[in-house]
Amino acid sequence: MSPLPAVLDHIDRNLDASLERLFAWLAIPSISTDPAYAAECRRAADWLRRDLEGLGVRAEVREVPGAHPAVMGRVEGPSGPHVLFYGHYDVQPVDPLNLWETPPFEPRIATLPDGRKVIVARGACDDKGQVMTFVEACRAWNAVTGSLPVGITFLIEGEEENGSRGLPEFVASIRDELKADVALVCDTGMWDPRTPAITASLRGLVYEEIVVRCADRDLHSGLFGGAARNPIHVLSRIVADLHDADGRVALEGFYDGVSEPPEEVKARWRQLNLTPEDFLGQVGLKESAGERGRMLIEQIQSRPTCDANGIIGGYTGEGTKTVIAAEARCKVSCRLVGEQDPEAVSRAIEAHVKARIPADCSYEIIRYKGSRAIALPFDMPQLTAARDALGQEWETAPVVIGSGGSIPIVGDFKRTLNLDTLLVGFGLDDDRVHSPNEKYDLTSFHKGTRSWARILAALAG
Structure with missing residues (x-):
C-alpha cells in the first residue's frame, strides 16, 4: 500500500x-x-x-x-x-x-x-x-x-x-x-x-545599446537644420525598421531556430482563452501589438521579441534648446526562444544598424548580456x-x-x-x-x- x-x-x-x-x-x-x-x-x-x-x-x-x-x-x-x-x-x-x-x-x-x-x-x-x-x-x-x-x-x-x-x-x-x-x-x-x-x-536574452554619431558636436538647429544629419532621425529609422507591419521582427535570420509548439499544446493554450482585454487591460491597454495571427499567450511565452527599452538623444531638460544632437542612443533587448543563437542575433542587430547608417555618420554597438x-x-x-x-x-x-x-x-x-x-x-x-x-x-x-x-x-x- x-x-x-x-x-x-x-x-x-x-x-x-x-x-x-x-x-x-x-x-x-x-x-x-x-x-x-x-x-x-x-x-x-x-x-x-x-x-x-x-x-x-x-x-x-x-x-x-x-x-x-x-x-x-x-x-x-x-x-x-x-x-x-x-x-x-x-x-x-x-x-x-x-x-x-x-x-x-x-x-x-x-x-x-x-x-x-x-x-x-x-x-x-x-x-x-x-x-x-x-x-x-x-x-x-x-x-x-x-x-x-x-x-x-x-x-x-x-x-x-x-x-x-x-x-x-x-x-x-x-x-x-x-x-x-x-x-x-x-x-x-x-x-x-x-x-x-x-x-x-x-526565454533567453540579448541586451545591447546602439549609439549613432553624426556631427562632432551639438549643432544650432537654425544654422544647420536642413543640411546636417540628425542622429535622432537616423536612430528612429533604425528602431522603426526592427518590426514589419505585421509585428514580426525584421532582423535578417532572426527566426532561425524558432520552432512551433506541438498542436496539442497550442490546443490547451487556446482553452485558457487569455485575451488582450484580460491581460493588457490591467495596465491600461486593450490591443495586442505582437505578431499578427498569434495567440496572446504565444506572443508572451513561446515567440521571440525585440524591444526598445530606452532612447536618449539631444536636449531633454526643462524648457527649450534648439539643437541637433551629435549622438543618439537606444537600449534594445531581444527575448529568445528555441534554438536561437544569441551571437547570431547580435550580429543581425549590427547588420541591421550598419545598413541604415549614412556615409558620414558612425555607430557603436555596446553588448551587455546574452543567454540561450x-x-x-x-x-x-x-x-x-x-x-x-x-x-x-x-x-x-x-x-x-x-x-x-x-x-x-x-x-x-x-x-x-x-x-x-x-x-x-x-x-x-x-x-x-x-x-x-x-x-x-x-x-x-x-x-x-x-x-x-x-x-x-x-x-x-
Missing part, C-alpha cells in the same frame, strides 16, 4: 507546526543587497541548516566567494532518481517601510476582503514560503516512512535578489556534488488561484509525472506554460550540469512580490506542500 495518503494526512495535521517554522525563518531579515544585513543572511542560512539536519539531511553552510553563503544538503534515497532542489533564502529590501501595514519581519496571518487567509511578511512568497513547501513535504515523508522517496541534494543560495553573485562559478566548482537526474525549482506561480502551472520554458532559451521536452517523463501529481492535488489539469522572463541559474544547471529543470511554484499575481505587504496565500502554502509530497512520490515511480 502506498504511504502517500498517510504523508498527506500528516501534512494536514501538522499545518500549524509548519507555519511556526516558516514564521521563525521569515522573522530573520536576510536582505542580501544591503551589507548591514550580512550577519542576518548568515543567521538565515544557519537556521535552514539546522532545520534540514532535523530531517536527517547532511547539511552545511558553504562559503560562496564574494557572496553570502549557500546552504547545501544531501540525503540518499532508495535506488532510483536523485533530484537537485534549488531555492534562495535572501529577500528584497522593505522600502518604503511606511507602506507596510505591519512590520515586514513580524509574520502574521491576515484575512483578505474576499475571505482568503494569507501569510504576510517579506519573503512570504519570494522565496522562503515557497522553499518551505518543499522542505515540509520532505519532513512529512520522513516522519511517516523514516526516509524520502527519492534522493535529494539541496542548494539554497543567499544572493538571488542581488544577482546570484558567485553562484555560477560555485556551481561549476562543485559540479560533481550536484549530480542528479533533474533539478526542481519552486520560485514561480500558479495560472490562477485554482489552477497550478508548470513552467516548461524560459531553456525549454523542457514536452514528453519529458518527469514533466508528465509532475503534471499528473498536480492534477490530482488541485483537481484540475495544470497548465504547462513558458515564462517570458529569464532565470539565469536554470541556464547554468543546463550548461554546467546538463540538468533539465522543473519549475513548479504556487505564487499568485496579487502576492505583492518585491513590494510592501508581500503575502503568500495560506492555501498556496498548504496545498503547495501537499503538491510536492505527491510530486516526490510520482518521481519515485
